[in-house]
Amino acid sequence: MMRVLPWIYLSAMFCFIYLPVAALVLFSFQGGGLPVPPFDGPSLRWYGEVLVDDDLLAALAASLGVALGSSAVAVSLGFLAAYGLARFVLPGAAMIRALLIVPMTVSYLIVGLGLLIVIQRLGLPLSLLTAGIGHTVINLPLAFAIIYASMGAQQQSAERAARDLGASEADVLRLVTVPMLAPAILAAFFLSVTLSWDEFIIAFLLTRFDVTLPVEIWSMLRSGLSPRLNAIGSVVFLVSVAAVILAELLVLRRRG
Template sequence: MRRLTAALSALYAGLIYLFIFLPVVVLVLFSFQDGTLPVPPLNGLTLRWYEAVLSDGKLMAALGNSLLVAVLSSALACLLGFLAAYAFARYRLPASALLRGLLVAPMTVSTLIIGLGLLSVLNVTGLRLSLVTVGIGHVVINLPLCFAVIYASMGGHQVNIERAARDLGAKDWQVMALVTAPMLMPSILAAFFLSVTFSWDEFIVAFLLSRFDVTLPVEIWSMLRSGLDPKTNAVGSLVFLVSVAFLLVMELAVFRKSGRSS
């Protein structure tokens, strides 16, 4: 009986893992397809689709745009989130619960609706769509997360250290920049990297709020119009590779360290 359940468990887990990995394996495998259709039969292996991707100016520009938007919007979201978290954790503000609710509210609304709202307001103001508007949208999406993560890690035990710094003559900004921020660095970094990941992969807001300069997901989206294409496989595989590498670095550098120190 015991052996039977063990065998059934292994079989079930195997099947679900197969289901989970099937599309990724197919994606990567047929990115090497020596032919123009990324479906069976596999004609042979070639790297030419990767060459095509790396020499595609539009794709590389989109990649750069994505990185730029992800890093800058996440940094801004972290800064705003940190300041707000500091204010709500260290001072008593009127209607504190309501205002904190406002700060996390965008998390509960579909990104389609956030993007649509911004787009209709931008239409009225006549501001042109650009990477800046995409970045504004991404800060809206990521600020709730940054605020929540950093606010949750602002415990009472750091208050005494901040007070000591103040007693020793540190000004407010010095306390914040030299004492509070370094103490909270693990959660600030976690918030930053999470934001970068979300922004990097975000499609709908970037799609609605950009026009000529687009981010990578939007550029890949426009590649899909030409149907199945090994070049799309190659881009997808590269993005996957970069993301997994990023995940590894994050796991090793940030979360391991924060796990050990706490």
């Protein structure tokens, strides 16, 4: 009994963890109009409906744009800051590190609310750009932390060698540091993409007419359960998982 108990527990927990995912994906292939048992598929009907829904497709494109854009900015800023803090002796370095990390410990709702108040006070319009700025705020600490943690001594020796051989600071960065740190930079990028892609509350507060996919799904929820929601939800899940697995493979390759 004591031998099989751990395996029973493991199986039970995996069932619990995958229960909602299974319901989401299975009933996205439902034939009828309600995503509940009995299953009467498989049918691609609802994926077909998603493909011809202009609002959903626009939201999907907006989400991708915001995710890629905010992640690119976050990773660029995070990389430069990590390089500056790892390679130069700056007064107050510990405080700067803390300041760059601290947005990670604040609720997204509060980050979004603060930005919303400032944007409204300045009389600026809400748009995908403002949502992208919000997503960069939450992704920058993560990108900085991941890249800073991977800046080790062996890259520093290579950088010094390149500099001794006459490379300019820009050449050192471009030809030595970035290629050596590529796995960490890409891992940070894909994790940022996932977080932004999945993020709801900041995007909800900081967009108005053009919205991201989670916000569009949110407004679809008001009309109740539908296999169409399952289909688009499955797509969202698949994209997130693909980005995480890419990040995981990159980290694995670095360690291997």
